[in-house]
Amino acid sequence: MTPLIVRRVAELREEIEAFRRRQPGKQEVGFVPTMGYLHEGHASLIRRSVSENGLTVLSIFVNPLQFGPNEDFERYPRDERRDVELAEASGADIVFIPSVEEMYPEPMRTKVTVSELTDRLCGASRPGHFDGVATVVSKLFHIVQPDRAYFGLKDAQQVAVIARMTRDLHIPVDIVPCPTVREADGLALSSRNVYLSPEERKQALVLSQSLAQVPGWIEDGMTEAELAVRIRGRIRSQPLADIDYVEIATYPDLTQPPAERPLRESEVPLLVALAVRFGKTRLIDNVLLFPSEVK
Structure with missing residues (x-):
């Protein structure tokens, strides 16, 4: 079944609300947030969500807030057609592909910061990175309002940060960490x-x-x-x-x-x-x- 492609926040909310009305016995929503250019690691998250929820939402959004001035935002790989094909093959129901303008319609005056957990590892190497991650994931959680959200442990620090954010802010979503997926020779998929x-x-x-x-x-x-x-x-x-x-x-x-x-x-x-x-x-x-x- 071809997934529904949604590009507007309001439309996504309408579709999820309609699902919950149509499926009184299977109302749980799973969510897989990504930056696109999907691979088997992402596919494994989608399949896990499909197996555990009545509706699976995949987001594809290259978030500018988590890239530093000298990082690869502009050259970050993008291939929407390929991503949608993988989403379909993996069973996603809705693919949310917002523009930067849709996610940030006006300059951001609010950010989410998870202290201490972001002082080491990638947080020390990429100042501000996890503020951008926490902010966009918080926005997406409020838009989708999922029951479960799925993240790969290849970025274990990100999983820890997001899990702590949801606990601290009482966001009603279960964070589901999933194993790192590797190539046959051991290289972690990225x-x-x-x-x-x-x-x-x-x-x-x-x-x-x-x-x-x-x-x-x-x-x-x-x-x-x-x-x-x-x-x-x-x-x-x-x-x-x-x-x-x-x-x-x-x-x-x-x-x-x-x-x-x-x-x-x-x-x-x-x-x-x-x-x-x-x-x-x-x-x-x-x-x-x-x-x-x-x-």
Whole structure:
């Protein structure tokens, strides 16, 4: 079934309200917010939503608020026709594709800031990025009013920020974290992968290869500092890799683990996250380890 394409906020609200009236027994709405240029990772979120809700709404919006002055807003990949085809194949019911003018009809005087969780990792590297993310996701939640919203754990910090925002502001939506989807060789799927040259693509495999070794290194008794040094050394074996950060944090609070304590003694989940540039392309990846996996 071809999904309904909606470009106006008012029309989207009308369609969702009509669905809730038509389906008194299946009123739950699932929501998958994206910036488009969809891939199998997005498709997995859509399919999960379809399996758990009576209506699935997918949004495609490249949000200018989350891009810094020297970032890739203008060159961020876009392909609406391809995106709609993937949305249809994955079972989405409505695809919301607003313009910047529709989402921001006048200059924004309000923003949503989630403090502390955004001080590290990508928040430190990209000042203001998560303000833009939290603001647009808050707007979309108020427009769609979903019961559940689906996010990939490839950006685990984003999931933590959005989950905290919904709790702090009592937004009535369940945040559903979903596993990172990878290529057969391990590279995490990303819309930005299209930017990589063949050699950059080859060397970028060091990210997933490094993270795959993390459980063993933790089991060996490494501390936070020792693990970060080991990962950095592994990544630097590839000459095109330019490390932005390699960090270890508790999850979902994103605090620093005790410096001298072996990570295998952690009583809370651990996030090992990294951001690395290959040429002009900045890639992120992570591994999330739960207590049973680090002891």
